[in-house]
Amino acid sequence: MGTKQVSGLSAAEQADLSRADSLAREIFSDVANKWAFLIIETLGDGVLRFSELRQQVGGISHKMLTQNLRMLERNGLVERTVYPTVPPKVEYRLTEPGQGLRATVDTMCAWTHKYITDIESARQAFDS
Amino acid sequence: MGTKQVSGLSAAEQADLSRADSLAREIFSDVANKWAFLIIETLGDGVLRFSELRQQVGGISHKMLTQNLRMLERNGLVERTVYPTVPPKVEYRLTEPGQGLRATVDTMCAWTHKYITDIESARQAFDS
DNA sequence: CCGTATCCTTCATGATACTG
DNA sequence: CAGTATCATGAAGGATACGG
Secondary structure (H helix, E strand, O other), X not given: OOXXXXXXXXXXXXXXXXXXXXXXXXXXXXXXXXXHHHHHHHHOOOOEEHHHHXXXXXXXXXXXXXXXXXXXXXXXXXXXXXXXXXXXXXEEEEOHHHHHHHHHHHHHHHHHHHHHHHHHXXXXXXXX | OOOOOOOOOOHHHHHHHHHHHHHHHHHHHHHOEHHHHHXXXXXXXXXXXXHHHHHHHOOOOHHHHHHXXXXXXXXXXXXXXXXXXXXXXXXXXXXXXXXXXXXXXXXXXXXXXHHHHHHHHHHHHHOO
16 A cells, blocks of 8 residues: 555556555545454344444543544444434444454454563563 | 353353453454554554654545554554664564455455455445 | 534644753 | 654544534
């Protein structure tokens, strides 16, 4: 994903590359954040209501959850279903692209688990 | 990584779990951010100086790069080598845990590539 | 129950300048 | 060249209240 020059391509192809690259960067900016990852991990392959999600993610404010869900919905990673009942009921689930990203988040969780003690000692060493 | 209760464990084990959990969350907060990912991806399996890194990441300020490198170093993901020459020369490379995380970032890059058109059209649909 | 809007506070970020 | 410190500004985030 660097902005390196690639030879053997026409100017138009170069332009396409950098357009795709800047879009990719935008997606990174959106998605590569703590709350998005935690939401995706929490949703898993299940279906959760707003309040359930908020409770299970833990430590996220009403506002942050709304913002991140809108962002994920906008990128087509989360599907939002509204039941026009009283009181309202809204369900969230991952779409197929969302599930794809979930696989990535899963590998990061596994990575965390694998290296958590290394990281902890690296921190202690650094902080002294 | 949720904060769910797990039965069949002693209080001490529960405490260990939640300690590990909160540490894992801290690591997530540190590492799951745009700049960290871009830096890790840019470093790859190579060795780069501060200024090279800054140039190749692109669009990152001096300060942000320093901050993120310190954070990554603190977590033991990046190794920093200082050559006491004049002018100074500092090289950065990924450690083994850092390489492990790089694998995750790579899968995210692949994911972005795979779904980039879906995401783009989802956005256009949403924004109208 | 869920979403949005508002206000207010805190933090993150960029620009700049200075040091080793 | 690389790092740190300072300052100023804008954005992020929390609390609250109201509307559908």
